[in-house]
Amino acid sequence: MLEIDQVSVRYGPFLALDGVSLNVNEGEIVGVIGPNGAGKSSLARAIVGLEPTAGGSIRFGGQLMQSGVVHERITQGLSLVPEGRGLFAQMSVEDNLLMGAYTMRASAAREQALREAFELFPVLDERRDQRAGTLSGGQQQMLAVAVGLMTHPRLCVFDEPSLGLAPIVIEQIGNTLKAMKRRGLTVLLIEQNATLAMSVAERIYVMAAGSIRHQGTPEALMRNPEVLETFLSA
Amino acid sequence: MSDATLLVVASTLSTGLILGAIFALVAAGVTIVYGCVWLPNASNGQFFLLAALAAWSLTGAGLGSAAAIIMVLLLGLVLSLGLEWLLVRRLYDVPNRNVACFVLTLGLTQIMAGIFSMTWGRWSDQYTLPPLVSGITMIGPFPMTNNRILVLLIALVVLAASFALLRYHRYGRALRAVFQNREAAALRGVDVRAVYRMSFLLGSSIIFLGGLLFALAYSFDLTVAWTMSVTAFAIMIVGGPGSVLGALVVGMVFGFTQAIVSIFASPTAATFSYLLAMLAMLLFKPTGLFLR
Amino acid sequence: MTCRTSVRDVRASAASAVLGVTRPVLTGAVSAALVLGGLTYQAPALAQASGPIKIGFNTELTGPWTFFGNSCVAGLKMANDEINKAGGVLGRPLEFVTVDNQTSPTQAVAASRNLDVNDKVVALTGPTSSDTALAMYGYAEQQKIPYLVPVAAFPQLTKPGTRYTFRIEPDAAGWGYVIARFLEERKPGAKVALMYSDAALMHAIVAGFKYQAPRSKLTIVSDVMFPQGSSDATVQAAQVRAANPDYVIVMGAGAFDNVMQNQLLDLGIKPEQLLHPYGITTQVFGWGQRSAGMIYGSFFDHGLDNLPAEGRDFIKRFDAANGRPPSYVENYCYNTPYIFKQALELAGVVDREKLRDAFSRMKGREVTTGLPVSFDKNGARKEYIYFMQLLSVDGKRTYASKQIYYHEWDADAIPVYDLVK
Numbered sequence: 001m002l003e004i005d006q007v008s009v010r011y012g013p014f015l016a017l018d019g020v021s022l023n024v025n026e027g028e029i030v031g032v033i034g035p036n037g038a039g040k041s042s043l044a045r046a047i048v049g050l051e052p053t054a055g056g057s058i059r060f061g062g063q064l065m066q067s068g069v070v071h072e073r074i075t076q077g078l079s080l081v082p083e084g085r086g087l088f089a090q091m092s093v094e095d096n097l098l099m100g101a102y103t104m105r106a107s108a109a110r111e112q113a114l115r116e117a118f119e120l121f122p123v124l125d126e127r128r129d130q131r132a133g134t135l136s137g138g139q140q141q142m143l144a145v146a147v148g149l150m151t152h153p154r155l156c157v158f159d160e161p162s163l164g165l166a167p168i169v170i171e172q173i174g175n176t177l178k179a180m181k182r183r184g185l186t187v188l189l190i191e192q193n194a195t196l197a198m199s200v201a202e203r204i205y206v207m208a209a210g211s212i213r214h215q216g217t218p219e220a221l222m223r224n225p226e227v228l229e230t231f232l233s234a
Numbered sequence: 235m236s237d238a239t240l241l242v243v244a245s246t247l248s249t250g251l252i253l254g255a256i257f258a259l260v261a262a263g264v265t266i267v268y269g270c271v272w273l274p275n276a277s278n279g280q281f282f283l284l285a286a287l288a289a290w291s292l293t294g295a296g297l298g299s300a301a302a303i304i305m306v307l308l309l310g311l312v313l314s315l316g317l318e319w320l321l322v323r324r325l326y327d328v329p330n331r332n333v334a335c336f337v338l339t340l341g342l343t344q345i346m347a348g349i350f351s352m353t354w355g356r357w358s359d360q361y362t363l364p365p366l367v368s369g370i371t372m373i374g375p376f377p378m379t380n381n382r383i384l385v386l387l388i389a390l391v392v393l394a395a396s397f398a399l400l401r402y403h404r405y406g407r408a409l410r411a412v413f414q415n416r417e418a419a420a421l422r423g424v425d426v427r428a429v430y431r432m433s434f435l436l437g438s439s440i441i442f443l444g445g446l447l448f449a450l451a452y453s454f455d456l457t458v459a460w461t462m463s464v465t466a467f468a469i470m471i472v473g474g475p476g477s478v479l480g481a482l483v484v485g486m487v488f489g490f491t492q493a494i495v496s497i498f499a500s501p502t503a504a505t506f507s508y509l510l511a512m513l514a515m516l517l518f519k520p521t522g523l524f525l526r
Numbered sequence: 527m528t529c530r531t532s533v534r535d536v537r538a539s540a541a542s543a544v545l546g547v548t549r550p551v552l553t554g555a556v557s558a559a560l561v562l563g564g565l566t567y568q569a570p571a572l573a574q575a576s577g578p579i580k581i582g583f584n585t586e587l588t589g590p591w592t593f594f595g596n597s598c599v600a601g602l603k604m605a606n607d608e609i610n611k612a613g614g615v616l617g618r619p620l621e622f623v624t625v626d627n628q629t630s631p632t633q634a635v636a637a638s639r640n641l642d643v644n645d646k647v648v649a650l651t652g653p654t655s656s657d658t659a660l661a662m663y664g665y666a667e668q669q670k671i672p673y674l675v676p677v678a679a680f681p682q683l684t685k686p687g688t689r690y691t692f693r694i695e696p697d698a699a700g701w702g703y704v705i706a707r708f709l710e711e712r713k714p715g716a717k718v719a720l721m722y723s724d725a726a727l728m729h730a731i732v733a734g735f736k737y738q739a740p741r742s743k744l745t746i747v748s749d750v751m752f753p754q755g756s757s758d759a760t761v762q763a764a765q766v767r768a769a770n771p772d773y774v775i776v777m778g779a780g781a782f783d784n785v786m787q788n789q790l791l792d793l794g795i796k797p798e799q800l801l802h803p804y805g806i807t808t809q810v811f812g813w814g815q816r817s818a819g820m821i822y823g824s825f826f827d828h829g830l831d832n833l834p835a836e837g838r839d840f841i842k843r844f845d846a847a848n849g850r851p852p853s854y855v856e857n858y859c860y861n862t863p864y865i866f867k868q869a870l871e872l873a874g875v876v877d878r879e880k881l882r883d884a885f886s887r888m889k890g891r892e893v894t895t896g897l898p899v900s901f902d903k904n905g906a907r908k909e910y911i912y913f914m915q916l917l918s919v920d921g922k923r924t925y926a927s928k929q930i931y932y933h934e935w936d937a938d939a940i941p942v943y944d945l946v947k
Contacts, residue, residue: 245765355589
């Protein structure tokens with residue numbers, strides 16, 4: 001579904017992504033792990049078009065993503081829950097969710113998606129009129145996930161969903177992702193928290209210094225002493 | 235209450251309401267542009283005046299007020315599109331567009347003011363439009379022209395429509411979203427540049443309408459551009475950038491302040507009284523009264 | 527001391543006398559020799575050696591006084607053309623270098639300096655607003671340039687010690703004084719409301735009125751001043767209406783005048799209760815038919831009784847050329863080139879000092895009314911005013927009015943220069 005081939009991203013003289021290749025198949029949860037500064041967020045941003053690529057190609061659903069315009073990729077069924085959650089802090093929970101459904105032109109479809117989101121995350125229903133900025137960190141992340149899923153995207157990219165959250169909340173998020181997968185959602189999970197990624201992903205890519213160093217199933221990677229030493233023990 | 239007192243009270247109410255509604259309308263136009271695109275357009279007042287002057291010329295050429303208003307609104311749309319295409323869109327991706335836009339439009343203000351004084355300034359010193367409707371409605375002992383009642387209604391309806399658009403419509407929500415976090419809005423599938431363009435057109439059209447309504451209700455001269463520009467910015471800052479409700483509430487406060495001060499103090503004091511009201515409100519709530 | 531009459535009969539003959547006497551002097555070698563003689567004697571600094579005699583015409587073509595400035599220019603042009611067609615002055619054509627001061631005092635001074643330094647005009651004239659006229663007054667007195675003010679009535683333009691400034695129009699504090707006398711006569715003990723714009727002229731009128739009102743046993747029930755650029759008077763009109771005055775004295779800058787008047791009429795004030803201290807044709811058109819019955823002050827109006835033939839002729843020719851009858855602004859500005867002509871011929875040379883002296887001792891006449899044109903030691907003329915009642919307004923073509931009052935008085939009837947600083 002998503003094929004990334006030799007993609008590079010450059011910030012001036014600094015090469016943030018250096019010929020990264022990875023692919024995500026339909027219905028899969030794929031994890032990308034790596035330490036801070038490995039280029040994970042640049043990868044996420046390059047996929048949705050927030051960052052122009054300096055080389056390589058990105059295909060989504062077999063189609064080459066050429067234009068750098070973000071909203072066009074979103075319309076095609078891509079979704080990104082960005083690092084920092086990308087919420088509209090001064091808008092209500094409900095407005096944030098409705099913004100998640102922005103690409104649905106019919107208001108009935110948006111209302112339907114809103115009902116589904118509230119079913120999935122009842123806590124958001126309770127706080128639907130509250131400003132997003134006043135929610136707790138965990139609730140905000142819930143909201144961000146719910147917003148990312150409003151349009152039933154074909155592929156949802158999560159960038160560091162566990163950042164700054166308590167372990168119990170992280171576990172909840174893991175469970176949510178698994179539930180999503182059962183509903184047939186394809187997920188690319190970009191995480192520094194390897195434990196979370198290992199617990200939900202079927203395949204994992206390990207990144208360091210802008211390129212992919214290892215890849216395989218969580219079980220296989222757990223057995224790789226180099227991976228264990230470099231990333232998991234850290 | 236004696237008839238004389240009632241007369242003064244009713245005239246104060248009517249003046250406060252009409253002035254307040256027009257202030258609020260223009261401020262809503264300014265706030266929609268600034269509140270979305272982060273572009274402070276210093277030449278708002280001149281566009282306000284241009285609408286009024288254009289309508290004056292068209293009615294002078296024999297067109298009815300209603301036809302002139304529609305023509306001017308269309309002209310405003312064409313002009314805003316041209317301006318957006320020529321200048322404004324070049325600023326969308328500029329990091330310091332706040333300052334760049336302010337300086338650019340300040341220059342535009344000077345150019346337009348110069349053109350006005352060389353053209354309309356030579357043709358007359360004060361301008362009025364023929365009324366949209368004739369007749370007078372008695373409000374107690376106070377005769378209010380139906381024309382002004384209509385102006386008030388149009389202003390309130392357009393304000394309500396703008397408020398509903400921003401609050402409940404998909405496009406209005408996107409406009410607020412872009413204001414808060416442009417990147418996050420793009421990630422929700424919003425075509426940011428299209429929203430910028432639409433809000434510039436919408437805001438400019440509302441300002442144009444404000445100029446037309448002002449010209450219908452009052453006589454005006456070329457200095458109204460400056461007064462209105464300052465007033466609209468003051469209302470926006472006090473009301474909260476991007477908030478139409480804020481524009482309405484603060485616009486009304488300013489309108490009534492002017493009407494009341496002009497009767498209990500003097501018309502001269504009234505011209506700056508509302509700026510004192512602005513300072514007072516900023517002391518009390520410097521971030522603006524309302525959020526978008 | 528004061529007398530109430532219509533325009534006196536002597537004026538008609540006086541006017542023709544002026545024209546008859548001066549014409550032969552214009553033509554022929556005599557005047558040419560005079561000019562040349564004068565020039566060789568004169569300081570070389572003044573570059574007006576030959577060609578037209580240049581006079582700076584610094585007036586209001588834009589801004590709130592546009593009405594007045596444009597009316598003035600219309601009158602001026604007519605007379606200037608007539609004079610040049612008849613041979614000019616001292617054998618040379620008369621040229622008024624017209625500049626727009628935008629009704630701005632700053633601009634008026636800048637334009638005066640330009641006329642003085644670049645065009646080397648022999649004299650300044652043109653302003654129809656007291657604010658711009660006052661600004662030019664400072665420049666003219668300082669630079670010692672003869673300065674003839676056609677239509678500005680602020681008293682300080684001829685304050686004691688004035689040397690180079692000469693004012694054609696009676697002073698405005700006097701108008702205020704006469705309005706009080708007039709109203710006292712019309713309705714003893716009348717209650718009067720004042721509504722006016724913040725401008726020098728209005729302040730002078732109000733000062734004169736306030737001085738005389740208690741002496742005439744009038745009560746001022748409302749006194750509202752509007753800042754420049756005002757566009758609405760609804761609240762104040764209601765306030766005035768609530769005070770239930772017998773008369774409202776209305777004077778707004780520019781078209782704001784109409785706004786106040788219409789809002790007063792909307793509230794049920796009758797036209798007969800409205801008094802404008804001054805009214806010119808374009809203003810009357812603005813007031814419109816709904817104002818028929820109101821009273822306005824004037825110094826020349828086509829509705830005046832007993833105008834001499836020259837005045838009637840002026841009205842006819844002005845109307846033919848401009849499509850509307852002239853009023854006092856056009857009349858004063860039409861007379862301005864003739865007054866210059868009379869003074870220049872009296873001076874005999876084109877020289878600033880000699881022209882000043884000629885103004886101060888001239889005994890001329892208005893060519894339209896025959897009214898004497900002579901200036902006291904401060905440059906002021908005799909004081910007089912007519913009050914007209916508007917009868918009907920025919921669109922923007924003409925209007926009918928009738929003279930209901932005439933008054934002339936000595937300049938020292940009221941302490942003008944103490945009232946208005």
